[in-house]
Amino acid sequence: MTDASMPTSSDAKPRTPLTTVDARTKKRKAAEARFRMYGIAGIATGIFFLIVLLASIVASGTGAFQQTFINVPVYLDPAKLDKNGNRNPAELAKVSTFGYTPLIQEALLTQVQNNGIETPLEKRGDMKAMISASAAAQVRDVVLGDPDMIGETVEFRILASSRVDGYLKDRVKREDVARDKNIDAEHLDLVDALVPLGIVQKTFNIDFITGADASESRAEAAGIGVSMIGSFFMMLVVLVLALPIGVAASIYLEEFAPKNRLTDLIEVNIANLAAVPSIVFGILGLAVFIQFMHLPQSAPLVGGMVLTLMTLPTIIISTRASLKAVPPSIRDAALGVGASKMQSVFHHVLPLAAPGILTGTIIGLAQALGETAPLLLIGMVGFIASNAPDSIASGLLDPNSAMPAQIYEWAKRADPAFYERAWGGIIILLLFLITMNTIAVILRRRFERRW
């Protein structure tokens, strides 16, 4: 064969010089740039959604950490609170909150009049819309705690009503109050007048973080503290159950399990359980723990057990990964000096895998902490209006709520004032999750070993 006998088309067709880009290449370049833009657009959209989500959480939720209070000196009238004048606690306790409400309203009215504010609201009862329904209980608790106060004028910082609070936070608009039966324009005028005097004051609200849930009509008093304790109890249960069971199961599957049907069955089960919708675990909890075993509803113990079953696959999968990461040479070395298989695993492999196991466990816990659906089914939405110390004492078997379930409860309520609470609850929940994940990341960075 010679060159002439087999002419190539590359000889026949004149090539454009490389330095000039031909039309077709230009078109292809444009297609390339377009495709690249799709990719950037994809990521940008994803990050945009993230920013919108976080922004709306922060924008709507920070309000929950601020609350409007009214500073008034309340004259604790002995004629109303202690008719017999003997300061007998048993008798004092018989005076219900209805006995206190007029005193507080009177006190606020006096303040308004003393400061010379012009307002058509001249009756004691007109003050009702300003003050939270829980104010009376607040004053009553203080008085019962120290009966000697009766007869004196004591400075109180009581909760303002939800509408007043909403007005100061721009949630309640003047143009809307006409339709609102709970407050009207005159009250808003009064609020405007009281704010510069420092009588109505918006400050940081620790009660939201530590407090208990409140009834439908008292959004201003609702707090997430008690459900935080419920969540804490559940996490405790999850940690105590899921960590040992998960680690033991992983050790068995990774180190000891023979290749047989049972092992395969377990593997398949774990892989599938990881993908079962969380609500199904709720059904399981309801049917097995509550219907069958008659454990109490709304108990953190049951919630914790359901979440344990749900997080176990996560923990097992990550624990196995960190056991796998320990090189076989370590096991061989231990076996080589005459350790039993069990000793080599517990003395050498497990300690080396511990940081990875811990990281996986924390991530599993974080996942469990944010889970809501199964908790709804086992009734972890107990309405606990009592404050923190009482329910701490009550523990694992008494009804409680959990943070995400509490947020769900608030989101369902009709009064938009609760939405702010829900967003605020989400901020707290996310802070917990961020902390847990940060710890996990730090652990991983710190102890990550490259073999």
Added chain:
Amino acid sequence: MPLLWLTVIVLGLSLVGYLLGRQRAMQSASGDSRALHSLPIYYGMNALMKAVVPALGLMVIWLLAQPLVIENRIADMIPASATADDTNLGLVMAEVRRTAEGLDNAVAAGLMDEDTASNARADITDVTARLKQAGQVVTNQITQPVLRAAQAYRVMSATSNTIMTVAVLLVALAGAGWGVLQSGRDFRARNVVEQGILVILIAAASVAILTTIGIILSLIFNTIEFFRLYPAADFFTLLEWAPSFSGRGGASSLGILPLLWGTIYISIVALIVAVPIGLFSAIYLSEYASPKVRGIAKPLLEILAGIPTIVYGLFALLTIGPLLVSVFGKDGVGWMGGGRSVMTAGIAMGIMLIPFVSSLSDDIINAVPQSLRDGSYGLGATRSETIKQVVLPAALPGIVGAVLLAASRAIGETMIVVLGAGAAARLSLNPFEAMTTVTAKIVSQLTGDSDFASPEALVAFALGITLFVLTLGLNVFALYIVRKYREQYE
């Protein structure tokens, strides 16, 4: 005896066993631990394990079996007449239990003395009144058989508890004693302990199987119960979902089709949002992005995966919903009635699924061998041509698997649809209308006030089994595809 104390005592016994076992072993070797077969600690552990494991195991089994056995016996005491008029036996049993608990609590609170509580001839009205006074929930009026049964229930429970306590303690003692007696210098304690630990490890690994069995049994039994009260054919074919709230059975139409339609519609919307965004992100991250960009963008996207679903639910209800209403609502196009709709929930769910799709696709695209890309570049293909014509076709099965996994996630998602999708079951094509899903109805049927034995509540289990089968099937199929795909390039 409270369980906590029983557990503590068993643990105490085992600790004593540990110390004695260790000591006895040392004695047998006349204080020289080198003469022992195993380290001294293993002799102690042997006794400890023999005390704790069987004793606590017995306790757990007893506690599980006790209510079953007692209820079986009690059931005989309740005359057929009490359960005849379409009242379910389960309901009566629940009442018996409630009454028994009420009696317990009333006695504990000092409102009733033990005699009254256990007196078979006690006046029913009096007992009811007292229970009510003690703040115990009691249904209208306790009937004679129910009170009798409740009293028997209390007695049996108490006896059973005593027997259990004694048995558990005996088992613990015997176990500890056995372990201690075994502790001699030639006893192969380490091997025995390691065998024991292995059994514990196997038991832990079996929890996964037990969970699956638990799920399947609880779904199946209740579903069978449901189909006994409600025709299965109606459940699967009726085009209407209208549970009655007052009446029982009969009046309700419980067809799953509208719920399935809502579920699928919302999932489709979610996938339409998530798949393009997630897939293009994955393509960019794996084929174009510099390591630096990847190092920032990938974790940022994955934050979306770490956010609890309740947050997305709230986001749907309070941010996306109002936003959609302002565009498509009556002030805008007028297609949308309220904030809750298929779109509302679908978009939120789509956002949630973006990182899911992107990280799965990322893995799958990265599994395509570099040699294929080189081959394509070597022929003068641009990156996008290489991706579209070589990488994506090669990765297609894996990506399909990833999308199916995402679909299974979407179908099983609960909180977003509970808050964002609405409560009305509807067969409609308008994505701006409120619809409801299987998961949302499971929640509402099981958290409502409907009686636990009524078809309105039991239907949730039939819905649950449908959901379980659907998601499991999708998952198994998707995982199979992905595994096949990976094997191809290994």
Added chain:
Amino acid sequence: MNDMRVLERDVDANATKIAARGVQVYYGDTHAIKDVNVDIQDKTVTAFIGPSGCGKSTFLRCLNRMNDTIDVCRVQGDIHIDGEDIYDKRVDPVQLRAKVGMVFQKPNPFPKSIYDNVAYGPKIHGLAKNKADLDDIVERALRRGAIWDEVKDRLQAPGTGLSGGQQQRLCIARAVATEPEVLLMDEPCSALDPIATAQVEELIDELRQNYSVVIVTHSMQQAARVSQKTAFFHLGNLVEYGETGTIFTNPEDPRTESYITGRIG
């Protein structure tokens, strides 16, 4: 050796196709190619030999800018093909690679049919006017890849289903389908058995009629069998470059001699 003398005569007749001057390549901080100058002739098989990691493959990948796909890789110096600087900013690597084809170490057919594998290049470069034209191009390429007879009855079968040697010839056919002027081969036979290797080597010798072929190889015997010119690389340096016969029988540099005689490598 008779054979080799014939080849030498051919070489003299051909013009310079690729000219490299002062080429330096860095992988991050590693200096992979150090100041390489080489002239590669048209219608000639040039072999790059040398121990593993000596930079021969890296240098080969500079010739069609495949190194552009690696982020940390930097190339300095001039490489001209037909007098055009291929690292000129105006040069599109896509166009360049159509002109400089490449065959890889491991056969890497796309997971498509045999036909689609070969048609891929012509399609993206728009070489075919219509389907019949494309069929022609595919057939011509497969014939030139010396695999037509084996696959003509199953063009729609997946390319991955062929044997290793067939796959590699398919990849060569795929490379020649875009009608390149230079064919770069990166150890094309290292994954093949001896019979397949012989077939591919025969093919390379035929390809010399139309292309400038540059082949990287581990096997000195292969270099001696297929090439007219040989370049010996060592630790990123081009140690010696010349007639294949000379390199193997009478090398100038002691390092070349050590490698040829098996003392380094």
